[in-house]
Amino acid sequence: GKPLIPYDEIGAETLSNLVDAFYARVSAHPQLAPIFPDDLTETARKQKQFLTQYLGGPNIYSAEHGHPRLKARHHPFPITPDRAQAWLECMSEAMDEVGLSGQFRETFFNRLVLTAHHMVNDYDSEE
Template identity: 55%
Template sequence: MIKHGTIYEAIGGFPTINKLVTHFYKRVGSHPKLIPIFPADLTETARKQRLFLTQFFGGPRWYTEDRGHPMMRRRHMPFEITPERRDAWLECMDAALTEAQIEEPYRTAIFEKLTMTAHHMMNTPDK
């Protein structure tokens, strides 16, 4: 259980979010199931993810300041997000959490929140 503050503060703030996103997109950029729905240049995608995760885990509201209300499901509707792609995304995030050395109980709390979000993003059945 998280005892005080936010997940963002507990894991070390933006430097840790930055590390997590860097490790995550290194994997996404080479994952055969994810390549079709991501741009070849992940720079802007990673930038937006850093802003979103900062806000999502209790840090500054940089995503809203930069992009407006998150509306994550709507923003993801143009992309075919299947259960298989959801699982691939979560696999990449799970490995990135390990590589970024995010410790318990925060690692589990982060992964659980992102798992719920990933389920919510699905919009296409597996083919």
């Protein structure tokens, strides 16, 4: 039957392709690119580790970096509601590109919506 663990359902290869497709969009996005490093290699590597454990796979992010403390790790960056929306749009397009669909995609995306909104830490700066 269907795997019970979301990480097993998506698989390491599709997850890796998703993250690469996502950061290709981030690096081209006028609201996102300026707050990210120019070289996204290390960012993508960490995001693959993070999403592996977020989806119930091995805790490889925490093994290397400790507790995610995601909101704290985002404090140095001005994350406006517009940027959260842009992040989610890049992710939705990346999901299209790698062919995620159906219930899996909906559930995964809805979790990311909640997490993205939780990252917002700047409610008034102009973009």
